[in-house]
Amino acid sequence: MRRILAGMLAIIALSSHADEYRFEDYPATESSSRVVEQLRLPESESGSVFEMFLQRAVGSSPNFAGKYVLTYWGCGTSCQQVAAIDVDSGDVFYPGEGAASNGVCYQLDSALLIVNPIDKEGAEQIPDWFHTYFYEMTDQGFRLLGKTREGLSFDCGAP
Template identity: 35%
Template sequence: MAQPYCLATVSAAMAALLATVPASAGAAPRFEDFPVSAVHRGATARPLLADAQSRNYATQLRHAAAGKADFAGRYVLATWGCGASCTMSAAIDAKTGAVSWLPFTVCCRDADVDAPLDYKLTSRLLIVHGARNEQGGGTHYYQFDGKRFAEIPTP
């Protein structure tokens, strides 16, 4: 006849099983999960004003390009206000001057959040805090591939 399982034995078995699940499973993306292969340390190229949106915001893009790369290895993340608590942004390739636009504005972040966008020179991850195009809210994660910002699904 089979012996009944003791609660302590079952608990120990469950703890051992859970210990094998990666700690990051289901966790929010982290900067170190999206490393860059190299970092540009030179001057930033003049922004290419290749589209109407870039020409409309030429002053903001040129002002940002006066700085050094600060995002995804070789990009300057240009940000500026577009109204009450609203932010627009574009990534300027420091080597070529190509401009890649964040496809939405960001506003209405929580009071305990310092900035609408979190990013690092050594990572392709962009963390967005607030409403995108004044819709919804919360925290959203994007991976930048050098041309586009692709949303990373989170649980």
Template identity: 40%
Template sequence: MSVVTARLDKLFRHTGAALVALLFTAAALAGEPKFSDYPSHPINNHLKAIDWQSDPDANYFQSRLRDHLGEAPNFAGDQVLSYWGCGASCQMVGMVNAKSGRVTIARELIAANGFCYQADSRLLVVNPLWSPDEEGGDYFFKTAFYLWDGHQFKLLAKTAPRFVACDDSSERAANSGP
């Protein structure tokens, strides 16, 4: 192998590896779940009653859930989502179906940096960064994307902490609650 061929081979290996890494990063970002990927159709019902028997832990969060009586769905079309603090840098989420009153306490969704959600989407983002300027920091949490299928949350993706655009039609839940 000539010196020129060896240098070209070395250059290709380094730039080729960087190019492959760049392509994988771009593909991962392009594949990141978006609110518009999981649409729902908000209903006009307001939360009128809560079925306290529908979730074994519903009674523990009566005051937080009861605060939402009379509200329109703010998540996944028919859910009234609520959140509350569960300690330092800890938030939990629960919701009530505005039609049936069925309570779901999402015990598996514990956040350190809040939640982002929309009335017209079934996507729930756990631990989003609230500004693009925050990206690249040293965080102890990951940003996770969950899909509500009408019965339970399913993990779609988990990434390094990432900015998620929660626009004017979005809800932002951070710290210990509203």
């Protein structure tokens, strides 16, 4: 009986992390040693505050998904604007609405972006509207993988 109970508990423990996204599960498919030389912004953003902040990334090497520069800047209390710039084309991509409330986690060798990371202990105290979002970087931009109100079971090492 104890073995059956132990086995059931192990299955439950493993399945509780089945929907969790990990950097190693989304390896970068390309890499580049180039730097951002120019920005290709939609006409509506030309001359905007966004352009001013994005220009700061010109000359930067990839730090995300092999060939992107992930950059972010403050946009008010508990607000960061997030963008990824393709170093080869200068195209700019935004995850979801482009804003975060609790920072981001990312890696050079992974296409996974975690927006609003929070650990399991802190998850009990978050407001109802708060979610951690998981995106995969593709050549067409960010693809939403999922979201959760539960905290992460690992330290994602927010830069």
